[in-house]
Amino acid sequence: MVYDVVIIGGGPAGLTAGIYARRAMLQTLLLERMGIGGQIIVTDLVENFPGFPEISGADLAAKFEQHALKFGLETKNMVDVTGIEDKGKTKIVKTTDGDIETKTVIIASGTTPKKLGAKGELQFTGKGVSYCATCDGFFFRDKTVVVVGGGDSAITEAIYLTKMAKKVYIVHRRDKLRAEKINQEHAFANPKISFVWDSVIEEIVGKQVVEKAIIRNVKTKELSEIKTDGVFIYVGLIPNTGFADVEKDEGGFIVPYPGQATSVKGIFVAGDCRVTPLRQITTAVGDGAIAAVSAERYIEGL
């Protein structure tokens, strides 16, 4: 069979594209390499999705999924996309579960947390080094943790960790945060959080598990250490776009054209994996809606 739309990625962008595509009566399949919901599943608290002033990421993801399923979206989990072959009027989506033919593709494959590249990071991953406070925070009750980064992920996850940990150090390479102002204010007001400015992690040290982080001040070059049980790393995102042969920027983010099109006709893009000034759930769902409507119009013109 030939699908009208294959959506790659089951986060807010992909699920919204699914809702709009199904409401346009398009034969639609959504592929997800893990569980449906995307990165918000591991977000403790979402406060900026209109209509939901306070909702857990997992609950919001479940609502998105139920909504898409209500309109008959077909989904397949645990399927990895390895490539897209452009055959003109149709595309072949190559997956670990076989080839799928479709008239259009919407890439909504999101991002993966970037590694820091510090000595000891790999060795202690799962033994104190983590990229997910919601998944691992529980293990740090009444303990000390270091959070690395100055963006929204670092700041919101540091605030979340204060619910369990007795002390949270935020180590940031500059003396200004990149995070939203309201998140900054919450962190500055939190008595459990201390900031270590102009500093990077030189090394993560321990025997079986993390015991301390060696910190280098980038201005004075001075080395110091923080005794810590965990290091949570939030230093940015890598787009999951390796399978797609479309125009990208130097970081691998897909360049969007009007209507969420890409450089290849019939392939559209939505959400965090595209070049965008803002990566939020609100922007992802907007992208998903536009991409699905563009796919519908493209199919009408075939």
Ligand code: NAP
């Ligand atoms: P980000 O905004 O790219 O921030 C990454 C942070 O890591 C920056 O502060 C950066 O420092 C630092 N960094 C990068 N490489 C580093 C290195 N090698 N060593 C030390 N520090 C390094 O990434 P993010 O925080 O994951 O956020 C990604 C997107 O999701 C953003 O658009 C963000 O707004 C959005 N988001 C929003 C929320 C929310 O609640 N609204 C929550 C999570 C994420 P510099 O500042 O010096 O570059």
